[in-house]
Amino acid sequence: MAKKIIIDTDPGIDDILALLLALSATPEEVEVLLISLTFGNIEVRNCLRNVVSMFHILEREMLWRRDNGRPEGFGALRASKPIVAVGAEDPLEDQKMLADYFHGKDGLGGIHASHPHLTPMQAWEHLFDPTPGDDGIQAVQTGGAIDEHLFTPSKKPAHEEILRALRENEPDTVTLVAVGPLTNLALAAAQDPETFLRVKEVVVMGGTVNEPGNVTPMGEFNAYADAVAAARVFALTSPNPQTTLPPTTSVRLPPYPKTLSRPLTLRLFPLDITLRHNLSRGAFRKTVSPLVDAGSPLAEWVSAFMAHTFRTLERLHPGQVGDDAELSLHDPVCVWYALTAEDSHWAASDTSPEDIRIETQGQWTRGMCVVDRRSRHPVEGDEESSSDHGLWLSRRAGNRILRMHSSPAETTFGQIILQKLFG
Template identity: 80%
Template sequence: MVCKKIIIDTDPGIDDILALLLALSAQPEDVEVLLISLTFGNIEVKNCLRNVVSMFHILEREIQWRREKGRPEGFGAMRAFRPVVAVGAEDPLEDQKMMADYFHGTDGLGGIHASHPHLTASQAWEHLFDPAIDADGIKTVQTGADPDDHSFIPSKVPAHKEILRVLRENEPDTVTLVAVGPLTNLALASAEDPETFLRVKEVVVMGGAVHQPGNVTPVGEFNAYADAFAAARVFALTSPNPNSTLPPTKSSLLPPYPAKLSRQLTLRLFPLDITLRHNLSRGEFRAAVKPLLEAGSPLAEWVSVFMAHAFKTLERMHPGHVGDDAQLSLHDPVCVWYALTSEDPHWAPSATSPEDIRIETVGQWTRGMCIIDRRNRHPIEGDEESSNDHGLWLSQRAGNRIYRMDESPAETTFGTILIQRLFG
């Protein structure tokens, strides 16, 4: 099997961290994480960066602990290939910013940096991401932590430019981009250089709700809601005529796409419809992690703190999520699991895929809603609007082409698989 190459665009975030840990825990012959690109979303992007750096800090300690205990070290993908970490979008393209700190906590991990400061990386790493340039255009030399001392490669380049660099430096159709936050970085990359962006093998998106209620509004899922304009632009690249589904814009921040592009984007959408079926219960987590906590595992201690916050928040927000029966939906880890195991025939899109799914950007109550055409109408030829086809919903030459994922190989057992992969 060929080693998979992936980019993870993320806003860590509790389930984002679980998704990153899942990717980094893979065998080095199975996957190489080329880039972790960060965006605002669950929290401010600076807090996202602190969470990712702290994750690597904990993993370095965990591997040392396992080595001293004579345990398998794990996290081969991280030890074999140091991923680049790049900081991206601080704000949505056009929408009012909304974050999910009501669930994840203001720091994204349930207040862990204040309550357990010994688990947070030293601030000596901050300058590694500082894009300061001196008067001659040369990056300022800083003293302090050595980039080679870390399990990651810090970048001073904006995340969307790093995405384009990775796609440019690898053969077409060899890199999968897993996007588990708002799609702002992807929209910026595809606007700057759409042909380079289209070198991606496929984009795997956690976002939206098609036949399920939303989780931040009655119809809006958080990632699609947080930057609906960016999501609509990325979705449009799946269309034979991308400009036919571009959203109306209040600014000239991003231009239309070129009239002709060399190919269409392959986008696999993991909406709430499928991610809500992949869960981890508090009881499952407690049983797996308790002996590791007693043995002194740094990773078990770190994850236990923010998972305790997550389960407590679920109890407060949702009826029925009580005690060991509380279920955390593994939205983002499911997308990474697909990227790692996409050749498994049990992964399947909906029977109606590819579907014309569009993101609402301007509605008072429907921002971020996944719109599909529920009318029973005959398709029509042509790519111009007619009196009975406003928006080119019936045109065979327009509309998006989204693969909405609907079946997985581990719907009822994924929580167990995740814990086994992380803690071995």
């Protein structure tokens, strides 16, 4: 039976590669129920333009492949149109931070200006604008032309569409892959925690434990961009979520109920594992350049924003030169796990599940994954004491995070994703 997944994302270069990887699967492998969008790498409306552009390119690509006697591919997409929903524009608290310094202002290296023929006209934007009395996706499905597209636009906020998908499917059948800031997830969990806990597991790209951060010395971008949201989602893994909820002055989200039916299963893919999955410029060029010359719309589109990516890597990192420049495939690794979770080579750390908490208030440590490295005896109580400030030692408190440590394809993942996308 096909795995059912939701992808919560902020596209973004590696986010687009992650989406393409999911949609390139067969219908027997996966059904993408929903693509929910959040701010993050760029503003959320630019994320939406990038996703719509992706579907526009895929329509052209499958036509080109058919006309040239090639397998169309993207069977999961042809079998089932995902819903696309627009979500959070801002973090729950703190000043918004974007990663446009890496991804470009539009998220794809300026492609909409440099290659306007690859971007659809913006007549589609109204399909996502809320309308009073509108129940969401049904109203836009009757519009005639929209049926020609490969996706179904929603006028509902993304967090409501996440809850809708979880209500409409049996418990423990939907995996939620979150590869941006966790704002949409935090909003969904606050609105209806029990429905949110129907999810099979949440797969999170975020944080770093033993590696340096990528936006501050301690902070990975997704955890840093909305640390409060990450802390709230992580808290649902605790036997007592109140013990790890972040201190906050926000009145926007309520605390969780004192009793919940079960804890959340959360698999964390921090920089510690994602930095070991890379795609080199040389491997990319060898595979994709002949397809650009042959007229592939997808190859032309991906080549345009990947050229920007490799130039940026050269500028930011010593040693990233020429064909040896490598893009870390942070977000695609999480989708690859969702597609191949039964592979026994996927493994969590020996210490999992771990009490990993997100720092939300530190001047220099916002977004840091905090773990207790002390050698201390655990205790049974659930009352804070002078010897256990923060309830780090209590068996009935703290988070329970499955920190992923190894994968089936650390050295070959770049080739795998090229094969999946381009055949």
